Every structure is written in structure tokens, then in C-alpha cells.
Amino acid sequence: MKRTVLFAFTLLCMVLPSVAQSFGCECEDTCTHVHGIDMSHYQGNVFWETVGDNTKMAYVYLKATEGGDRIDAMFERNINLAHRYGLKVGSYHFYRPRVEQAVQLENFKTQCLPGEQDLIPMVDVETMSGLSVEAFCDSLLKFLELVDEAYHQKPLVYTYRNFYNKYLLGKLDGYKLMIAMYTDEEPVLADERDIVAWQYTGKGTLPGVSGYVDKSRLMGNHKLRELRFRHH
Numbered sequence: 001m002k003r004t005v006l007f008a009f010t011l012l013c014m015v016l017p018s019v020a021q022s023f024g025c026e027c028e029d030t031c032t033h034v035h036g037i038d039m040s041h042y043q044g045n046v047f048w049e050t051v052g053d054n055t056k057m058a059y060v061y062l063k064a065t066e067g068g069d070r071i072d073a074m075f076e077r078n079i080n081l082a083h084r085y086g087l088k089v090g091s092y093h094f095y096r097p098r099v100e101q102a103v104q105l106e107n108f109k110t111q112c113l114p115g116e117q118d119l120i121p122m123v124d125v126e127t128m129s130g131l132s133v134e135a136f137c138d139s140l141l142k143f144l145e146l147v148d149e150a151y152h153q154k155p156l157v158y159t160y161r162n163f164y165n166k167y168l169l170g171k172l173d174g175y176k177l178m179i180a181m182y183t184d185e186e187p188v189l190a191d192e193r194d195i196v197a198w199q200y201t202g203k204g205t206l207p208g209v210s211g212y213v214d215k216s217r218l219m220g221n222h223k224l225r226e227l228r229f230r231h232h
């Protein structure tokens with residue numbers, strides 16, 4: 001009887017992932033993709049030892065900074081413990097288009113220290129801050145170039161599929177993309193750009209974390225080594 005129930009549960013997870021998630025079954029339970037998470041102060045005190053025991057999570061991107069002066073209150077604790085318990089770690093900056101790019105870079109550099117990075121920096125792009133599309137894209141590209149110059153490698157860009165299709169189409173050639181889209185079907189961009197990673201849920205669960213967790217996985221044949229931080 002138990003075996004029959006387990007088989008039915010696994011089948012449910014594979015066929016109807018969005019429904020199955022409400023029953024406690026997660027995407028990584030039924031697939032072989034490389035999975036990861038992102039964390040910030042919103043998750044509070046994370047029990048990293050417990051997270052580290054969940055070997056299906058290979059990497060984590062941690063919020064380091066936002067705009068010109070905000071530092072995530074949990075970043076230092078998170079990066080130290082994530083390293084201690086075996087995850088590959090990267091840091092991200094939430095971009096504010098109206099704030100001077102050089103000021104935002106200096107803020108990010110105070111937290112995103114090269115010696116602590118396993119993965120290339122990530123820039124979180126979710127708002128135009130009321131700018132025109134042209135002004136917004138000009139602002140963002142200037143910042144991405146500054147990050148490239150500072151860390152000697154192009155950052156990963158995170159954004160939502162619809163946001164990309166509406167404002168960033170054809171603007172980010174040469175930059176690796178993490179695309180957020182919370183559906184069962186893999187995202188496809190309007191310009192058919194390659195997607196390295198897909199954030200497939202903002203309501204994942206994970207032992208050691210209270211509340212919801214953003215989860216992502218690598219797409220296609222992409223490997224985690226493609227995001228490796230090169231130390232110079």
C-alpha cells in the first residue's frame with residue numbers, strides 16, 4: 001500500500017508540478033537539473049546547516065546590496081554560513097535606474113568581495129523607476145559595463161520574462177540571463193535568446209528556511225561552471 005501511494009505521489013509531482021508543490025513535492029524531487037536558490041533578509045535567520053544537508057541545492061545567490069546605499073542586513077551572515085555548509089555562492093545587486101551607476105557599483109563592491117565569490121555577480125533588474133525605455137536601457141547598460149570592468153567578467157542578469165520582452169529585447173547580447181517565470185512551462189524569450197537559468201517559483205519550500213524560497217535551475221545543457229567566478 002505504501003509503495004502504491006509513493007508511486008502515485010511521484011507521478012503527480014512529475015505530471016502536475018504546480019499542483020504537486022502544494023502537497024510538498026518540489027521540482028528537484030523529480031528531475032536531474034542543477035538547482036539553486038536566492039536569499040535575502042526576507043528569509044530571516046536561515047538554518048544553513050539544514051540547507052546544506054539538502055544536496056539538491058547546488059548554489060545560492062545572496063542579495064548583497066540595493067541602489068546606492070542599501071546593504072542587505074543578512075548578507076554577511078548568509079555568505080559565511082552558505083560557504084561553511086557547502087553551497088556555491090554568488091552575490092547580487094538590486095538595480096535602481098535613477099541612482100548614479102558609479103555610486104551603486106561602490107555600494108556593491110563593499111559587500112561583493114572577489115575572494116568570497118564562487119559565482120559571477122548577478123544584477124537584479126525589475127524596475128524602470130519611471131524612466132523612458134531608452135533612458136532606462138542606457139542607465140542599465142552603463143552599470144553592467146562598470147560591473148564588468150570592476151570584476152573582469154560580465155555579470156549575470158536576472159529579470160522577469162515579460163519585463164525582458166517589453167523593455168530589454170535585443171539589448172543584453174553577450175550577457176548571461178536568469179529569467180523568472182512562475183509557470184510549469186520553460187520560458188522562451190521573444191528574441192529566442194539563450195537562457196542559462198530559470199527561476200521557476202517564488203513559493204518554493206526548503207528545510208531550514210521559514211517561509212517561501214525563490215528556486216531556480218540551469219536550463220538545457222548549461223553547467224554551473226559556466227557561472228564560475230574567475231579569480232585574477
